Amino acid sequence: MRRSLPALTALGMVFLGACGDSTVVPPMVDDTLPDLSAFITFDLDEPPEYETIEYPSHYTAAVLALDNTTAGNPITNEQATLGRVLFYDRGLSVNRTKACASCHDQSIGFTDADVKSVGFEGGTTQNHAMRLGNVRFYVGPEMFWDRRATSVEDQVLQPIQDPIEMGFDAAAGGLPALIARMEQTAYYPQLFEWAFGSEGITEDRMRRSLAQFVRTLVSTGSRFDTAFDAAGGMALLDDDGAIEAVDLPGFTAEENRGLQLFAGRDPVGVGCQECHLLPTMALVQDSRSIGLDIDETTEFKAPSLKNVAVTGPYMHDGRFSSLEQVMAHYNSGMQNSPALDDRLKDPETGEPLQFGLDADDLAALVAFMGTLTDDDFLTDERFSNPFVN
Ligand code: HEC
Numbered sequence: 001m002r003r004s005l006p007a008l009t010a011l012g013m014v015f016l017g018a019c020g021d022s023t024v025v026p027p028m029v030d031d032t033l034p035d036l037s038a039f040i041t042f043d044l045d046e047p048p049e050y051e052t053i054e055y056p057s058h059y060t061a062a063v064l065a066l067d068n069t070t071a072g073n074p075i076t077n078e079q080a081t082l083g084r085v086l087f088y089d090r091g092l093s094v095n096r097t098k099a100c101a102s103c104h105d106q107s108i109g110f111t112d113a114d115v116k117s118v119g120f121e122g123g124t125t126q127n128h129a130m131r132l133g134n135v136r137f138y139v140g141p142e143m144f145w146d147r148r149a150t151s152v153e154d155q156v157l158q159p160i161q162d163p164i165e166m167g168f169d170a171a172a173g174g175l176p177a178l179i180a181r182m183e184q185t186a187y188y189p190q191l192f193e194w195a196f197g198s199e200g201i202t203e204d205r206m207r208r209s210l211a212q213f214v215r216t217l218v219s220t221g222s223r224f225d226t227a228f229d230a231a232g233g234m235a236l237l238d239d240d241g242a243i244e245a246v247d248l249p250g251f252t253a254e255e256n257r258g259l260q261l262f263a264g265r266d267p268v269g270v271g272c273q274e275c276h277l278l279p280t281m282a283l284v285q286d287s288r289s290i291g292l293d294i295d296e297t298t299e300f301k302a303p304s305l306k307n308v309a310v311t312g313p314y315m316h317d318g319r320f321s322s323l324e325q326v327m328a329h330y331n332s333g334m335q336n337s338p339a340l341d342d343r344l345k346d347p348e349t350g351e352p353l354q355f356g357l358d359a360d361d362l363a364a365l366v367a368f369m370g371t372l373t374d375d376d377f378l379t380d381e382r383f384s385n386p387f388v389n
């Protein structure tokens, strides 16, 4: 059914009057919705479904309670769709070279394979880019490796204003300069009205729609998810989130061994699940750091481990290029920094744990992390570039 937006025709006329002949005004379809098919690939009549997510049964009420969506910014199909357009638009950087998606590439889990990402003028970011799958299930809800953003909403406009990433900093006129640019495009005035029901491109609306799109990036379709669900799902976990000694169906012996090491009960498991929670693989809120540097005082967070095997490098500074190196760190390389989490310390000596796992066990942990790859997520059209070009 077509939604009627009578004000749009009038908006088109005002727009033409104000901007002269050089402005392209998209033709209207039945005087209701604008025809934006020259610019974007989705149908305004039937935007992709983002509001309702069909969660598998192992996403129980207790798992869904981790959702950091705020009552003030519920997801709607139209607003999340607008967020997706913003996410893929290079026009949101000063010289039109970088979109959010330039550093958050869907095919590799919405991260960047470079150690540090390259910004709009060739500068490099301070930290490695983060995967964005299951951001929604990080309870914190602080964002960035060092948790400096207070929420998804607080985070999403920062890259645009960052002097390295997208360049709309104060010297470039900030968000008002960007909004003035967007008002001259053939699609944003219409898209904002379509998404919010009234005219106006505002900072608040950009923030809300980008945050909604980031929260739609939910990964529940990995081989781990299917097997965990089939074997009993959350009923297999105890109060510490540790898993019973079960073999998941369809897993190799090595992958099952890896799962038991990652999340099994004592004495087999080494307790990775105490911080990287099953089944979202998002970090637990109260995690501190993992002893990467002896003088570390920052309490770093980690993105969800979903799709972690698709590409490195790893850690906030991208110091490890492979999961084998990550495992070597946990096995024998942790340093006793001020920020080291107690879960990674020997309770008697206070020294960092030495897991002392052999090569087969380390390989099994890496094999288990390979089961967290979610091909449906990496190719889901709803998360893909919506632009015609
Ligand atoms: C030039 C590369 C680059 C661009 C462009 C970029 N990002 Fe990022 N993103 C990063 C890096 C690097 C980090 C980690 C930064 C840090 O923690 O210091 C990050 C972190 C994030 C996080 C935090 C995730 C978490 O779990 O804490 C979110 C969310 C995010 N980006 C969304 C976006 C959005 C939305 C845009 C566009 C408005 C965007 N990014 C543009 C590189 C980029």
Ligand code: HEC
Binding pocket: 131, 145, 262, 270, 271, 272, 273, 274, 275, 276, 287, 288, 289, 290, 292, 300, 301, 302, 303, 305, 308, 313, 314, 315, 316, 317, 323, 326, 330, 341, 343, 344, 365
């Ligand atoms: C005390 C909580 C805690 C425990 C226990 C823990 N981790 Fe982590 N993990 C983290 C934090 C925090 C980071 C991010 C550290 C950083 O970049 O400074 C991280 C990072 C990682 C990364 C890299 C993620 C990325 O995107 O770069 C992998 C892989 C990983 N952990 C796997 C494991 C495995 C396997 C275990 C068990 C052997 C484990 N973790 C145990 C908290 C923990």
